[in-house]
Amino acid sequence: MSRFTGLQAAIVDLDGTLVDTLGDFVVALNGALAELSLPALPAATVERLVGKGSEHLVRSALREAGGADALYEAAWTAYQRHYGKVNGRHATAYPGAEQGLRALRDAGLRLACVTNKPTGFARELLRQKGLLAFFGQVFGGDAFERRKPDPLPLLEACRVLGAAPARTLVIGDSVNDAAAARAAGCPVVLVSYGYNHGQPVRSADADGFLDSLAGVGAWL
Template sequence: MRAVIFDLDGTLIDSAPDIHAAVNRMLAEIDEEALSPETVRSFIGNGVPVLIERVMAARGLHEARHSALHELFLRHYNADPATLTTLYPNARAVLEQFAAEGIALGICTNKPEAPTRSILAAFGLDAMFAVVIGGDTLPVHKPDPAPLLAAARALGRDSTVYVGDSGVDAQTAAATGLPFALFTEGYRRQPVQELHHDASFADFADLPAIVARLAPRPAETRAP
């Protein structure tokens, strides 16, 4: 029995436009200049608290304002986190294929759990995922291995593949020992060759073959 666990931002969805919009609405409220889409995109991946830290550093804001800005950002973002967000091409079809094959699906993301669930529901994907671990579900978040291990335990399958797009995901997978498939079209900041991965892909249409190789069905397993 097999499972596939996905990161969310930069893996299944391109959420950078909505995150960028919420960041700039936050900055406008405190009379600070907007940041470019490319700048905000480079800040994504380590969770909202780190995102806010990076925004504050870019605008020279005092660290004492972090809590208030964190709350302000979430108010803007949670109001509608899927206005500009899109699924990556072929992602839905592959998720449907996996579900039809009986592969258990999970999410392990550093995005807070509430907007994660809202986005999955907005795209009609929420029923596909048996477990959702967000950045605030546990006391720790990726690259700590605990969230990914918790997702894998909840799915309870013999073979599990993790799919992500970033250095954070690569570190997390390495810490758990789970096979890792790297999506190269997301928010990665390092060259592919510098990141731990067992396979890489640029098109979701290629993922089923990768999962079949990294987590073969018992009947497909061959003796060495």
């Protein structure tokens, strides 16, 4: 049953929405922490920290591992190096991700990926997983002066896509995506399987929830 009419575009999140990247984060963070003689973090802890950009992830991981804030610059440099080596290696596109993107494209929507992951890493990950060609634009956390949950990235993506926010569907996996979409005036749908800081995603303020992105076509 169609839930959305008159859409011009869609903005899709990356980590936790299109691709399960937790393995990459765990390996890169623990590689960086090992260089600083700090203990490794379990995947469940890392998962709770994902979603607000790489800087937040590294700062939070450093604190979780008992490291001093003064170690941040060293941790950041090490993390960037490790992530560049493993980007995509321990990541898998979610079932239904490609089908969902194809349905959005076939509906005539202009597509952008907006993520808090750095743009270079985001484009390379999408390329590896065969998803880059679906997107006219890819904007990472370094593309604008503020990141989600601030609405700026979504508003700028709408401007570049030439689409009105009210006619641009946002698809994500967390309260960050929902909050950014609400502030930008965009309708928003969340997937149920991503990273939401350890909280139930269905408690977020969204217009709908999907267990697989493949189901989005029925709502267009």
